[in-house]
Amino acid sequence: MTAPFTIAVDGPAAAGKGTISKAVAEHFGLAHLDTGLLYRVVGAKTLTGTDAIAAALALRAEDLAAANLRTPEVAQAASKVAVIAEVRAALIDFQRAFARRAGGAVLDGRDIGTVICPQAEAKLFVTASAEIRAHRRWLELTETGHDVTPDEVLTDVKARDERDTNRAEAPLKPARDAVQIDTSEMSIADAISAAIVAVSDKRPQR
Numbered sequence: 628m629t630a631p632f633t634i635a636v637d638g639p640a641a642a643g644k645g646t647i648s649k650a651v652a653e654h655f656g657l658a659h660l661d662t663g664l665l666y667r668v669v670g671a672k673t674l675t676g677t678d679a680i681a682a683a684l685a686l687r688a689e690d691l692a693a694a695n696l697r698t699p700e701v702a703q704a705a706s707k708v709a710v711i712a713e714v715r716a717a718l719i720d721f722q723r724a725f726a727r728r729a730g731g732a733v734l735d736g737r738d739i740g741t742v743i744c745p746q747a748e749a750k751l752f753v754t755a756s757a758e759i760r761a762h763r764r765w766l767e768l769t770e771t772g773h774d775v776t777p778d779e780v781l782t783d784v785k786a787r788d789e790r791d792t793n794r795a796e797a798p799l800k801p802a803r804d805a806v807q808i809d810t811s812e813m814s815i816a817d818a819i820s821a822a823i824v825a826v827s828d829k830r831p832q833r
């Protein structure tokens with residue numbers, strides 16, 4: 628059997644990581660894990676009074692399919708629980724097991740290339756300016772019926788950037804060997820192509 632091939636995709640909120648990761652996973656026939664969902668599940672539980680560490684220790688794969696994980700409130704709660712070292716530690720095994728499944732996988736998040744899978748065969752760091760990311764997120768939220776202003780979304784995105792980048796535990800930063808893709812001026816199709824080219828460079832011919 629061929630060794631698993633892990634692709635780590637990191638970057639700030641709404642940079643296009645999810646879209647790129649899904650497309651890359653499909654292109655290479657790999658499974659995909661949006662690791663933000665793990666923190667969103669834990670964050671959502673804290674909104675109903677559950678302790679964050681207990682919620683992280685109790686996390687099961689089925690929880691990732693819960694409804695309402697995509698709201699701005701849950702996003703902020705996720706970013707807050709993500710600073711807690713014990714929460715991060717409780718979520719490591721699940722992510723690493725997923726990364727090394729047969730064939731391999733694409734994982735997207737903030738610390739995949741730096742902490743969760745430092746040995747990943749391919750690493751991407753996907754960015755875009757805060758204004759462009761906020762605009763994309765605002766379109767997405769209003770299309771799905773959320774009543775938010777562009778300014779509120781920009782404030783939210785900046786608050787999460789600040790917390791995700793400056794926390795002590797596994798802060799958001801590119802791995803030294805990550806290929807950086809700035810999607811600010813790119814179409815979705817171009818960003819996906821750039822990602823596929825970058826990964827193909829690292830992938831042995833099969």
Ligand code: DC
Binds near residue numbers: 738
């Ligand atoms: O990718 P996302 O927007 O769904 O992530 C929600 C929050 O979860 C994000 O603000 C920070 C945290 N997160 C993290 O700390 N590490 C990850 N690997 C993924 C997400």
